[in-house]
Amino acid sequence: MDKSDASENHRVLRLLPSVDEVLGTEAGRKMVSEIGRKRTTSLAREAVESVRSEIRITDNRKIFTGENLLAETEAKLHNAGNNEKNSGLRRVINATGVIIHTNLGRAPLSENAKRAVFEEASGYCHLEYDVETGKRGRRGASAEKLLAEICGAESALIVNNCAAAALLVLSVFAHGREVVVSRGELVEIGGDFRVPDVLTQSGATLREVGTTNRTKLSDYEKAIGDNTALVLRVHPSNYRITGFTEKPSITELADLAHQNRILLYEDAGSGAIFDMSEYGLVDEPVISRSIAAGADIVTFSGDKLLGGPQSGLIAGRRDMIEQLRKHPLYRALRVDKMIYAALGATIKSYLQETALTEIPVLSMLSADTHNLAERTRTFAKSLLKAIGTNSDLAVEIIAGSSVVGGGAAPDVRRETMLLALMHGRLSGNELEKSLRMSNPPVIARIMENRVLVDLRTVSESEEVELLEILRQII
Numbered sequence: 001m002d003k004s005d006a007s008e009n010h011r012v013l014r015l016l017p018s019v020d021e022v023l024g025t026e027a028g029r030k031m032v033s034e035i036g037r038k039r040t041t042s043l044a045r046e047a048v049e050s051v052r053s054e055i056r057i058t059d060n061r062k063i064f065t066g067e068n069l070l071a072e073t074e075a076k077l078h079n080a081g082n083n084e085k086n087s088g089l090r091r092v093i094n095a096t097g098v099i100i101h102t103n104l105g106r107a108p109l110s111e112n113a114k115r116a117v118f119e120e121a122s123g124y125c126h127l128e129y130d131v132e133t134g135k136r137g138r139r140g141a142s143a144e145k146l147l148a149e150i151c152g153a154e155s156a157l158i159v160n161n162c163a164a165a166a167l168l169v170l171s172v173f174a175h176g177r178e179v180v181v182s183r184g185e186l187v188e189i190g191g192d193f194r195v196p197d198v199l200t201q202s203g204a205t206l207r208e209v210g211t212t213n214r215t216k217l218s219d220y221e222k223a224i225g226d227n228t229a230l231v232l233r234v235h236p237s238n239y240r241i242t243g244f245t246e247k248p249s250i251t252e253l254a255d256l257a258h259q260n261r262i263l264l265y266e267d268a269g270s271g272a273i274f275d276m277s278e279y280g281l282v283d284e285p286v287i288s289r290s291i292a293a294g295a296d297i298v299t300f301s302g303d304k305l306l307g308g309p310q311s312g313l314i315a316g317r318r319d320m321i322e323q324l325r326k327h328p329l330y331r332a333l334r335v336d337k338m339i340y341a342a343l344g345a346t347i348k349s350y351l352q353e354t355a356l357t358e359i360p361v362l363s364m365l366s367a368d369t370h371n372l373a374e375r376t377r378t379f380a381k382s383l384l385k386a387i388g389t390n391s392d393l394a395v396e397i398i399a400g401s402s403v404v405g406g407g408a409a410p411d412v413r414r415e416t417m418l419l420a421l422m423h424g425r426l427s428g429n430e431l432e433k434s435l436r437m438s439n440p441p442v443i444a445r446i447m448e449n450r451v452l453v454d455l456r457t458v459s460e461s462e463e464v465e466l467l468e469i470l471r472q473i474i
């Protein structure tokens, strides 16, 4: 920097607004009323610093005046305010058609579950208190009783997620001993859940048997020895072995385990409470069937097919559940009161046989294709009406498929009707990005320069909002 630059630099820096001046701008005053003077002052200071650091007096396209610098700072403060409002978790509209979308929070809660969190669990509640005796009660007792009931099990326990459930079961029943698993079930299930790693972490030793595609009962039989703690059956979830395959049934495995006085533990993954083959889910173990077939312990996720909050559910023999509950690791993996409330309400829908209509995952999965097509046509009509006929947007309805997702049933697809949007001036990527940058963000798929909107995963109450977002972008 030569001498004249240095003095010019000095001059421009003196034109920077003071924090008080920034607070006095329209954006500043508005923010003070919304988020308070203290927080606004700190954001205003950051805005001034940011403008200061960006000053390049050699940039002769720019005219530095006090007015310009103030306007620039005000704009930065305004942005910072918006970011502050949008920080934290944001609700999004899931137009991808992926029902259990791990990146978008897996299962959306039912209205009953939301209400239960708010009304039963957001304040004081009888989490570990017996109202009748006035003494300490068992944590999670009511949700666990309901859970045991839908599983047809003696007892049940709730922990943080299915990975935690598997870790707890293996730590308690197989630490320092061997676990027999088929080579076809040594899988990784998204988000770094790897069966061999969980086994190692629990202190158990993996005894793999059979081959990737075929494992016979006799393979298990030969591997069982004095140090075998249990036979583990894992549902491969997001992986499929097809063609020349073989594996023993749960009943056969349970009989084998019990003849050898060891346990059968099934990690069922998704947790189908009833047979869902009608909706394309033909390979999902139904929890109560596994229990009836003789599995001593079954674990599964609360926020996949079950359609509840994130949780790991353990169902099985009463004596084993009690052992799990008493282990120190359980203390570290137990769940919050809000989870018990949401899960309890979700399970009640199953017991009352209203699950298909009340639990979003199930109502989306079972949504009738004709109704979906009708909804999509009506939506397209409203959209065309809202944007006018001579807009740049081409709206088409095409057949496609929705997927279950979430580490469950990778090849299960449901027929659907998609809204295919093509814009005259925006590329598919640009249109998708505008949707994503809306408030709330709309997450959609792109196919060959078109943006695809699948109403299967958009609730009817979100349609008006989605229409308005599309109208504004276009």
Ligand SMILES: *Cc1c(COP(=O)(O)O)cnc(C)c1O
Pocket: 161, 162, 163, 164, 166, 189, 191, 193, 234, 235, 236, 237, 238, 267, 268, 269, 270, 300, 301, 302, 311, 312, 406, 407, 408
């Ligand atoms: C999804 C899944 C898990 C992991 O469950 P989280 O609830 O995500 O921890 C474990 N095992 C199986 C078989 C699964 O499908």
